[in-house]
Amino acid sequence: MTSTVDGQLPGVALPKSELLEMYRLMVLIRRFEEVAAEQYALGKIAGFLHLYIGEEAVAVGAIRAMDPEDHLVTHYRDHGYALALGLDPRRCMAELFGKATGLVGGRGGSMHFADASKHFWGGYAIVAGLLPIAAGLGLASKYLNQRRVAVAIFGDGATNNGAFHEALNFAALWKLPVLFLCENNQYGMGTAVQYASAVREMYRKACAYDIPAEQVDGQDVIAVYEATKRALDHCRSGNGPYFLEALTYRYRGHSMADPETYRSKEEVEEWRRHRDPITRLREQLLTHNVATIEELAALDRAVEEAVAEAVRFADESPDPDPATLTQFVYADPITVS
Amino acid sequence: MAREITYRDALREALREEMYRDERVFLMGEDIGAYGGSYAVTRGFLQEFGPERVRDTPIAELGIVGLGVGAAIGGLRPVVELMTINFSLLAMDQIVNHLAKIYYMFNGQFTAPVVVRTVEGFGQLAATHSQFFENYFAYVPGLRVVAPAVPKDAKGFLKAAVRGNDPVIFIEHSLIYRNRGEVPDGEDFVLPLEGAEVRREGQDVTIVSWLRGYYLALGAAEELARAGIECEVIDLRVLRPLDVETIVRSVQKTNRLVIVEEGWKSFGVGAEIAAAVQERALDYLDAPILRVASVEVPMPYARNLERLVVPNKDRVIEAVREVLYQRLPAPLTR
Numbered sequence: 127m128t129s130t131v132d133g134q135l136p137g138v139a140l141p142k143s144e145l146l147e148m149y150r151l152m153v154l155i156r157r158f159e160e161v162a163a164e165q166y167a168l169g170k171i172a173g174f175l176h177l178y179i180g181e182e183a184v185a186v187g188a189i190r191a192m193d194p195e196d197h198l199v200t201h202y203r204d205h206g207y208a209l210a211l212g213l214d215p216r217r218c219m220a221e222l223f224g225k226a227t228g229l230v231g232g233r234g235g236s237m238h239f240a241d242a243s244k245h246f247w248g249g250y251a252i253v254a255g256l257l258p259i260a261a262g263l264g265l266a267s268k269y270l271n272q273r274r275v276a277v278a279i280f281g282d283g284a285t286n287n288g289a290f291h292e293a294l295n296f297a298a299l300w301k302l303p304v305l306f307l308c309e310n311n312q313y314g315m316g317t318a319v320q321y322a323s324a325v326r327e328m329y330r331k332a333c334a335y336d337i338p339a340e341q342v343d344g345q346d347v348i349a350v351y352e353a354t355k356r357a358l359d360h361c362r363s364g365n366g367p368y369f370l371e372a373l374t375y376r377y378r379g380h381s382m383a384d385p386e387t388y389r390s391k392e393e394v395e396e397w398r399r400h401r402d403p404i405t406r407l408r409e410q411l412l413t414h415n416v417a418t419i420e421e422l423a424a425l426d427r428a429v430e431e432a433v434a435e436a437v438r439f440a441d442e443s444p445d446p447d448p449a450t451l452t453q454f455v456y457a458d459p460i461t462v463s
Numbered sequence: 464m465a466r467e468i469t470y471r472d473a474l475r476e477a478l479r480e481e482m483y484r485d486e487r488v489f490l491m492g493e494d495i496g497a498y499g500g501s502y503a504v505t506r507g508f509l510q511e512f513g514p515e516r517v518r519d520t521p522i523a524e525l526g527i528v529g530l531g532v533g534a535a536i537g538g539l540r541p542v543v544e545l546m547t548i549n550f551s552l553l554a555m556d557q558i559v560n561h562l563a564k565i566y567y568m569f570n571g572q573f574t575a576p577v578v579v580r581t582v583e584g585f586g587q588l589a590a591t592h593s594q595f596f597e598n599y600f601a602y603v604p605g606l607r608v609v610a611p612a613v614p615k616d617a618k619g620f621l622k623a624a625v626r627g628n629d630p631v632i633f634i635e636h637s638l639i640y641r642n643r644g645e646v647p648d649g650e651d652f653v654l655p656l657e658g659a660e661v662r663r664e665g666q667d668v669t670i671v672s673w674l675r676g677y678y679l680a681l682g683a684a685e686e687l688a689r690a691g692i693e694c695e696v697i698d699l700r701v702l703r704p705l706d707v708e709t710i711v712r713s714v715q716k717t718n719r720l721v722i723v724e725e726g727w728k729s730f731g732v733g734a735e736i737a738a739a740v741q742e743r744a745l746d747y748l749d750a751p752i753l754r755v756a757s758v759e760v761p762m763p764y765a766r767n768l769e770r771l772v773v774p775n776k777d778r779v780i781e782a783v784r785e786v787l788y789q790r791l792p793a794p795l796t797r
């Protein structure tokens with residue numbers, strides 16, 4: 127096969143620069159997390175660390191399709207979204223290390239990345255809790271006559287929760303510009319979808335609220351990008367919410383403590399070997415002569431350095447100042463005691 | 464200048480004025496529009512402000528508060544209503560795990576200034592519709608919890624809550640909506656969301672309460688005054704942040720404290736007040752701190768039984784006499 131237009135994939139309108147950026151971001155997320163896992167083993171990172179490895183195409187495809195003004199709220203598996211948004215890997219790593227220079231000053235850790243300047247209103251750790259918040263962001267956008275769409279990222283497990291259904295009903299009832307993007311990675315912790323959900327395909331749940339919905343291959347970054355673009359256009363044009371289900375898979379355990387008794391090694395291997403999103407894009411880029419091996423290797427090296435630098439930065443950063451412990455409980459002053 | 468208006472009208476004025484002042488202020492809740500509000504606080508608002516700003520919602524308490532959180536982050540000033548405090552339990556995750564955490568957990572990057580209005584009370588509504596849960600909220604750092612007893616506070620607090628940058632749980636009481644009181648004129652009458660107030664001075668016993676309990680305390684104080692006992696009555700007004708200082712100052716004078724609360728006694732607001740006061744003023748106390756609270760049963764429907772559960776004026780008087788060691792000894796035989 128050869129490419130029809132130089133520097134492009136057949137049937138894909140994206141320029142080479144964008145394709146390479148998608149590649150770079152996916153590699154960055156993967157390397158960042160592999161190194162985070164190592165740092166966890168070294169005791170530099172503690173608590174819950176939910177890795178996104180295997181699912182990178184969803185975050186990258188979705189974020190690259192969004193407008194800078196769009197709102198974003200995610201669940202706790204949020205590193206991929208922060209990095210795809212272009213947040214500084216050093217500040218992301220510092221947050222995992224619980225340092226003052228972290229994205230949220232060491233107050234949130236892995237599950238609570240946020241950056242208000244990017245309208246990334248945070249990672250939330252109560253399953254499904256972010257969904258009504260996303261609907262509220264959509265309400266604000268509509269109320270203020272903005273063109274922003276609120277994008278909500280959540281897992282298959284969240285769709286079985288009441289908050290999910292309340293949020294979908296509100297969003298549809300009031301025609302709010304909300305994109306519900308469900309990452310169906312086949313499991314909620316150790317419970318496979320078929321043991322938790324009466325409906326195996328998440329997108330079918332949207333029909334109860336008359337929300338248009340579709341399923342997309344979450345291992346194909348371009349497919350995710352294109353589907354997200356279409357979905358955002360729908361929301362932005364005043365048609366109300368949209369539901370997108372990305373079929374994906376996490377290679378690592380749910381968090382670092384996962385004994386992985388609920389699935390076979392073969393199953394994981396199968397996805398790694400045949401459905402890896404990075405390998406897939408890489409092969410596409412090479413097969414269609416969009417990029418050379420050297421170009422990709424240069425990106426890989428740059429990522430490697432950026433991640434090493436992130437660890438260095440996190441390591442050398444100071445702990446949060448104990449004097450700030452009680453700061454930011456209230457925004458307005460309190461004088462009584 | 465001031466006018467005498469009802470507690471309900473004080474709330475209505477506050478909401479109307481803030482909605483005219485700031486277009487970002489909107490209301491959202493069950494039956495607040497077409498129905499006019501379960502307690503008629505928002506009657507006529509739908510006609511006046513339209514359905515964008517007075518939003519009838521599905522019966523979905525978690526969603527109501529959660530949409531409020533998102534709307535606030537997105538730049539609006541939501542005043543959400545939970546029909547009664549009993550239903551707030553369904554919204555607890557959004558209130559405790561989200562609303563209260565946003566500012567701190569994300570390192571002060573943004574706030575979620577949501578006002579959650581809700582109401583407690585009783586009136587032969589049985590076990591699930593007659594509960595007092597202010598302690599559930601007052602427990603949580605990050606929330607401000609106000610419980611105004613008088614129209615002036617109702618108005619000043621609600622306006623301040625709408626204008627402020629913190630989440631506020633605004634607790635009303637169904638049995639005091641018709642109470643009247645003076646409210647200062649002027650659209651910029653706002654009150655700081657903190658501080659207890661000594662509303663009646665006395666040197667013999669301090670009684671602390673809030674919402675309807677405050678009126679019981681006042682009634683008891685008036686009756687006791689006729690017997691020569693002068694009570695100092697403190698209206699707590701705000702549960703978080705708790706103004707311990709004002710109570711301690713009073714106890715340093717009276718050396719005796721009675722707390723009147725409508726909730727169950729165990730693990731209640733009164734327990735917190737008693738603990739905080741003894742930490743700072745143990746040496747000033749001449750008697751144990753007493754709590755007048757609800758009997759610890761699910762609320763029964765029957766009128767006579769319900770009356771036995773909730774505090775009343777006589778029980779307050781009895782407690783005051785007890786801390787003064789004036790209680791008649793119990794008869795030895797039946």
Ligand SMILES: Cc1ncc(C[n+]2csc(CCOP(=O)(O)OP(=O)(O)O)c2C)c(N)n1
Nearest residue numbers: 203251252253281282283284311313314315
């Ligand atoms: C309300 C609630 N219940 C339970 C948990 C514990 N928990 C954390 S993640 C998780 C699984 C969620 O699965 P899913 O939504 O599919 O997301 P995934 O982790 O697969 O990305 C559970 C049960 C929680 N955080 N919140």
Ligand SMILES: [Mg+2]
Nearest residue numbers: 281282313314
């Ligand atoms: Mg899952």
